[in-house]
Amino acid sequence: xxDSTAFDLLxxxxxxxxxxxxxxxxxxxxxxxxxxxxKYRNFATIEDEEQFAWDKSDEQSxxxxxxxxxxxxYVGTIRVFYxxxxxxxxxxxxxxxxxxxxxxxxxxxxxxSRFALxxxxxxxxKRSALWVRTHxxxxxxxxxxxxxxxxxxxxxxxxxxxxLARLLRRQHAYFEQIGESVNYYGExxxxxxxxxxxxxxxxxxxxxxxxxxxxxxxxxxxINRYLSSxxxxxxxxxxxxxxxxxxxxxxxxxxxxxx
Numbered sequence: 001x002x003d004s005t006a007f008d009l010l011x012x013x014x015x016x017x018x019x020x021x022x023x024x025x026x027x028x029x030x031x032x033x034x035x036x037x038x039k040y041r042n043f044a045t046i047e048d049e050e051q052f053a054w055d056k057s058d059e060q061s062x063x064x065x066x067x068x069x070x071x072x073x074y075v076g077t078i079r080v081f082y083x084x085x086x087x088x089x090x091x092x093x094x095x096x097x098x099x100x101x102x103x104x105x106x107x108x109x110x111x112x113s114r115f116a117l118x119x120x121x122x123x124x125x126k127r128s129a130l131w132v133r134t135h136x137x138x139x140x141x142x143x144x145x146x147x148x149x150x151x152x153x154x155x156x157x158x159x160x161x162x163x164l165a166r167l168l169r170r171q172h173a174y175f176e177q178i179g180e181s182v183n184y185y186g187e188x189x190x191x192x193x194x195x196x197x198x199x200x201x202x203x204x205x206x207x208x209x210x211x212x213x214x215x216x217x218x219x220x221x222x223i224n225r226y227l228s229s230x231x232x233x234x235x236x237x238x239x240x241x242x243x244x245x246x247x248x249x250x251x252x253x254x255x256x257x258x259x
């Protein structure tokens with residue numbers, strides 16, 4: 001369970017957003033250019049920066065942002081690309097670079113990618129920059145957890161550096177390596193995890209997940225706005241009824257544990 005300082009950081013100082021508005025999509029593009037473009041240029045020539053910052057895969061994705069509430073600055077983003085029977089793209093991005101064997105009839109599935117966290121984060125009054133970055137990484141992964149909670153996925157895939165995989169393990173997200181490392185803007189490795197295992201292993205973050213589920217479903221109407229602009233998903237495909245509104249007082253964090 002998150003201690004009170006971490007919970008306040010991730011709900012009061014920063015907030016998680018499911019991107020649905022043009023301003024938010026522009027923020028996603030800017031963060032990808034700031035964080036990923038400069039990094040990936042060390043490994044490959046990127047001829048079309050705009051195509052790199054936003055492509056067709058984004059049109060069938062849940063895209064999450066982190067915003068610093070005091071400054072209104074966007075500081076992090078992650079993409080949860082999904083495939084179902086309606087989506088025009090039926091191949092995971094990582095399948096273009098790896099030799100993984102995936103059953104194409106096993107749907108829906110998703111791939112998490114475009115994980116980006118800004119380098120210049122505001123200083124925290126009590127905690128180190130490393131502590132803040134670690135917890136903001138956790139908040140980005142909450143976006144993946146929320147997707148697994150409301151969408152009955154069969155499998156979650158990712159291609160990532162081993163350093164990110166180790167960070168996720170520290171957050172109890174135990175992805176399994178499913179193939180050899182490849183040169184994908186640097187050395188990256190394909191991983192996968194069953195949604196049920198992810199939810200079980202990360203049960204300690206359930207309070208934070210439900211906090212944002214209530215925000216997205218009931219308080220800000222974000223899910224409805226997302227669905228209204230998505231031709232590939234409907235409310236009937238999502239499991240929203242199980243997340244009924246709760247009183248804010250039900251969201252308790254552990255004041256005795258300092259993580």
